[in-house]
Amino acid sequence: MYKIPPELKKILKKVSTLPGVYKMIDKDDQIIYVGKAKNLRKRVHTYFQNGKTTLPKVTVMRDKVVNIETTITRSELEALILETNLIKSLRPRYNVLMKDDKNYVYVKIDQKEDFPETHIVRRFSRDGSTYFGPYTSADSILRTLKALQKIFPYRSCQGEITEVTPGNNIFKHLSRRAPCLDFYIKRCDAPCISKITKEEYHKHIEAICTILAGNYHHLEKDWQEAMQRAVHTKEFEKAAKLRDRIQALQVLSEKQYATLTSGHNQDVLAVAKDKEHVVISLFMVRNGHVVQTEHFNLSDYAKGTDPAQIISAFMQQYYVDATSLPKEIVTSIAIPEKKLLEDFIGGIKGQRVQILLPERGERKQLMEIVEENAKLQLESSKKAWEREYMFTTKALEDLQKALKMKKLPRRIECYDISHISGTDKVGSMIVFIDAKPATNMYRTFTVKELAEGINNDFASLQEVLSRRIKYLDANYRQKKKRRKEKSDTVSLPQVPDLIIIDGGKGQLSSVIRVLKAELKAGTKATLPMIVSLAKREEEIFFPGKKEPLLLEKDSPALFLIQRIRDEAHRFAISHHRSLRSKKMIRSRLDTIPGIGPKNKKKLLTTFGSVHGIRDATMQELVTCVGEKLAETIREQL
Known part of the structure; x- marks a missing residue:
C-alpha cells in the first residue's frame, strides 16, 4: 500500500481549491508532469490515493514526486491554455506527447x-x-x-x-x-x-x-470553364495548357480516400493502442473530400492512459500549431470536458468549432475507415518501434548495467579533438539525451593554450574538459554573468550522467588528473562517471583500473557508444574543416580595421574585387563607406 511521504503531505494540505495548473517535480528538480484542474486540491489528491483503478503510469510517477508547484488561474479555460503552453515548452516525461515533433x-x-x-x-x-x-x-x-x-x-x-x-x-x-x-x-x-x-x-x-x-474541385471547375472559353476564342495554346493543368490536378486528387455528399469541412480523429504503443490517425476533410491523412505516434506514457484523455491531450497540442481549423472535429470516442476544449481550440483560431461523436450516416462510415487506418498504422509501425527500443531504451539499460551505474545515463557527453599537424585545433562536445542526439546541445571549443603547430591531444583534451567542468560550478557562471562575458546557459550548465572520451587509457588518465586539480583549486562540481573508448578493440577504460571492459559485439550498449563516439568524431572534423575553409577564403579586407561583413559585402558588390577597390577614387570610396573608413582603406591598400 502506498504511503504519502511526510514532506509531500504538508505540500498537499496547502494546495488551493481554485482552478489552475499543477507541476509535479522529482528529486532532480525536473518537472515530470503538468496538469490542470477546476479544483486543484481535489485533482492533485487523486494521484496519491490507493485503489484498484489507479493506472500503472500514475503508480510509477507518484513514487518519483518529491514536490508539487501550483499556479492559480482565473478560470478553467485559462488553466487549459497555461497547461498546453507548459507541456509544449517543458515536454514533461509523464505527459502524453506527440513523438519527435x-x-x-x-x-x-x-x-x-x-x-x-x-x-x-x-x-x-x-x-x-x-x-x-x-x-x-x-x-x-x-x-x-x-x-x-x-x-x-x-x-x-x-x-x-x-x-x-x-x-x-x-x-x-x-x-x-x-x-x-x-x-x-x-x-x-x-x-x-x-x-x-x-x-x-x-x-x-x-x-x-x-x-x-x-480546394481542388473549385479550381478544377474554374479551369474547365476557362478552357472552354479559350477553345471558343480559338486560343488553342492556352486551352492546351489548361487541359494539362486539369489532368495533373486530377492525378494529385486521385490520392483521396473518400468523398462526403455533405460537403463539410471536418477533421476526423481515431485512436488505436495496444499494451505498448499509441497511434492517432487524422483525416482532413475539406469541401466534402478527404484531402490529407496523417498518422501521429504518441509517447510511451500514453499507453497507460484512457483513450479519451489521449485524444484530448493530442488536440490540445496539435491545434495550437495547426494551420487550418475546420468547423467540426469528429472523434472516435466521447471527449470529457468537451465544451472546455471547444472554447480552447476555437479561441486559438478565433472561430467556433464543434467536437462531435458520430452515431450514424456518412460521418460514422468515414470514422470506420479512419479507425481501420489507425489499426493498420499501429501494426505496420511495430517493427520500427522494436528497432528504436533496441537502439534507445534497451541500449541505455545495458550500458547502465555494464558500467555498474546507479541510474540510467540519460545525458551522455562525448569529447574528441581534431587538427592537422597541431594547427587549427578544436574540441567537440556532442550530447545524446535518452540515446538520441540533441544537436542543440552540441558545443565546440577552440584550443587556446597550445601554440599553433604543437600536436598534443592529451593537453588539448585536458584544456577542453577543464573549461567544460567549470560550467558545473554555479559560482563560475555567476562570475561570468557579473562580468557580462559570453556564457552558455543552455547546455554546459547541465550535469551529464556519463562522459565518454574518444581515446585510450592515456587520454583518460590525463583528463582525470586535470579535473581533480580543478576541484582542488576550488571548482565546486561533482564529477560524473568518465570513461574512454579506444577505437581498435572498442575497449572501455575506467579511471584507476588497469583492465578495460569489452562489451559483446552484438550488444545494443556497444552500438550506442560507437554511434556516440563516431558522432563526436564527425562533429569535430566538420568544425575543423569549417575553420580551415574560412582561413583559406580570408580576404585582404579582413585585415583592415573597421571593415566588418556588411562593409566588406558593400565594397565587393560595388567594386568587384580588392584590385577594383585599390583602383577606386577617394570620392567613390567615400560614397560607398564614408570618409573615415575610406581613408583607412587608402592607407592599408
Whole structure:
C-alpha cells in the first residue's frame, strides 16, 4: 500500500481549491508532469490515493514526486491554455506527447513578397506568412510540391526579387543575365530575369495555396470553364495548357480516400493502442473530400492512459500549431470536458468549432475507415518501434548495467579533438539525451593554450574538459554573468550522467588528473562517471583500473557508444574543416580595421574585387563607406 511521504503531505494540505495548473517535480528538480484542474486540491489528491483503478503510469510517477508547484488561474479555460503552453515548452516525461515533433514539417509561403519562395520548415511561426501542415512525412509533401511545380512553375532559388515596374524585376545580391536550369525544364518562369510579372506569379502562388488548402474541385471547375472559353476564342495554346493543368490536378486528387455528399469541412480523429504503443490517425476533410491523412505516434506514457484523455491531450497540442481549423472535429470516442476544449481550440483560431461523436450516416462510415487506418498504422509501425527500443531504451539499460551505474545515463557527453599537424585545433562536445542526439546541445571549443603547430591531444583534451567542468560550478557562471562575458546557459550548465572520451587509457588518465586539480583549486562540481573508448578493440577504460571492459559485439550498449563516439568524431572534423575553409577564403579586407561583413559585402558588390577597390577614387570610396573608413582603406591598400 502506498504511503504519502511526510514532506509531500504538508505540500498537499496547502494546495488551493481554485482552478489552475499543477507541476509535479522529482528529486532532480525536473518537472515530470503538468496538469490542470477546476479544483486543484481535489485533482492533485487523486494521484496519491490507493485503489484498484489507479493506472500503472500514475503508480510509477507518484513514487518519483518529491514536490508539487501550483499556479492559480482565473478560470478553467485559462488553466487549459497555461497547461498546453507548459507541456509544449517543458515536454514533461509523464505527459502524453506527440513523438519527435521536430520531425513534423510545414509548407511556408510569404505572400507579402513580390515573388514568394516556397519553403519546407520545421516550425510554425506567427510571422504573417501562410503555413500549411503539419505533415508527418517530409518526403510526401516534397513530392506534392514537385508535382505542383510542374503545373505552376515557381522559383526554388533563394534571395529577394522585387518588381520595379511590370516586366522589370531586380534580384537583390545577385546579377543574373540568364535563367537557371529550372527555366529550361519548365519548372520556373524566371522572375530573376523579368520573364514573368508579379501579378502572373502571384496567380501561380494563389493556386498552389488553394490546392494545399484542399480546394481542388473549385479550381478544377474554374479551369474547365476557362478552357472552354479559350477553345471558343480559338486560343488553342492556352486551352492546351489548361487541359494539362486539369489532368495533373486530377492525378494529385486521385490520392483521396473518400468523398462526403455533405460537403463539410471536418477533421476526423481515431485512436488505436495496444499494451505498448499509441497511434492517432487524422483525416482532413475539406469541401466534402478527404484531402490529407496523417498518422501521429504518441509517447510511451500514453499507453497507460484512457483513450479519451489521449485524444484530448493530442488536440490540445496539435491545434495550437495547426494551420487550418475546420468547423467540426469528429472523434472516435466521447471527449470529457468537451465544451472546455471547444472554447480552447476555437479561441486559438478565433472561430467556433464543434467536437462531435458520430452515431450514424456518412460521418460514422468515414470514422470506420479512419479507425481501420489507425489499426493498420499501429501494426505496420511495430517493427520500427522494436528497432528504436533496441537502439534507445534497451541500449541505455545495458550500458547502465555494464558500467555498474546507479541510474540510467540519460545525458551522455562525448569529447574528441581534431587538427592537422597541431594547427587549427578544436574540441567537440556532442550530447545524446535518452540515446538520441540533441544537436542543440552540441558545443565546440577552440584550443587556446597550445601554440599553433604543437600536436598534443592529451593537453588539448585536458584544456577542453577543464573549461567544460567549470560550467558545473554555479559560482563560475555567476562570475561570468557579473562580468557580462559570453556564457552558455543552455547546455554546459547541465550535469551529464556519463562522459565518454574518444581515446585510450592515456587520454583518460590525463583528463582525470586535470579535473581533480580543478576541484582542488576550488571548482565546486561533482564529477560524473568518465570513461574512454579506444577505437581498435572498442575497449572501455575506467579511471584507476588497469583492465578495460569489452562489451559483446552484438550488444545494443556497444552500438550506442560507437554511434556516440563516431558522432563526436564527425562533429569535430566538420568544425575543423569549417575553420580551415574560412582561413583559406580570408580576404585582404579582413585585415583592415573597421571593415566588418556588411562593409566588406558593400565594397565587393560595388567594386568587384580588392584590385577594383585599390583602383577606386577617394570620392567613390567615400560614397560607398564614408570618409573615415575610406581613408583607412587608402592607407592599408
